[in-house]
Amino acid sequence: MKKLLLLLATALLTACGTTTESQTNADNGQRPTMEQLGRMPLPVGTKLRTTESLIFGVGEGWLGRAVFELPNDATSSYNFFAEQLPRQGWTMIASVRGKKSLLVFTRAERAATIEIEDSGLFTGSLASMTVSPAGSAGGASAGAGVVVQPIGGAGARRP
Numbered sequence: 001m002k003k004l005l006l007l008l009a010t011a012l013l014t015a016c017g018t019t020t021e022s023q024t025n026a027d028n029g030q031r032p033t034m035e036q037l038g039r040m041p042l043p044v045g046t047k048l049r050t051t052e053s054l055i056f057g058v059g060e061g062w063l064g065r066a067v068f069e070l071p072n073d074a075t076s077s078y079n080f081f082a083e084q085l086p087r088q089g090w091t092m093i094a095s096v097r098g099k100k101s102l103l104v105f106t107r108a109e110r111a112a113t114i115e116i117e118d119s120g121l122f123t124g125s126l127a128s129m130t131v132s133p134a135g136s137a138g139g140a141s142a143g144a145g146v147v148v149q150p151i152g153g154a155g156a157r158r159p
Helices: 002-030 074-087
Strands: 054-056 063-070 091-096 100-107 110-118 125-133
Touching: 074 091, 074 100, 074 110, 074 125
Parallel strands: none
Antiparallel strands: 054 063, 063 125, 091 100, 100 110, 110 125
16 A cells, blocks of 8 residues: 555656646747847846746847846946947937936837846846837827726726
C-alpha cells in the first residue's frame, strides 16, 4: 500500500512539473525581448521586465510600453536618456526632474515618454518607456477615432 501511494505521489509531482515546464516555455515564446526595441539607446546592463512590458512590432516601428531595470541611479539614468535620445534624432519636448522624473520626446510621427525613479534597492533605477504614434500633420489628433466611455456605462454620473 505504501509503495502504491509513493508511486501515485511521484506520478502526480512529475505530471505537475511537466505541465509547468511546458507552460513556461509557451510564455517565453510570447514575451517581449530587447531585440524588438531596435536602436533605442539603453544603458549597458539594462534588463527588460518582460512580465510588465507590452511591445508590438520590432525595430524602429515598435510601440507599446517597456519596463526596465537600469544599472544606474535615477539621476544618471535621466541624464543618459536626455543626452542619448537626441543623438538618435529624438527631440525633447518636456521634462520634469523629481522623485519620479519624466522625459517626453518626439521623432517624426512618434512620441516617447520615459518615467524614471530610484528602484529602492542598493543601486539602480526603474524606467517605464511608452512609445506611440504622435498623430498626423493633417490635423487629426492622436486620439482620433477613440471613444472613451466612463465606467458604469453611458449613463454613469460623475461625482
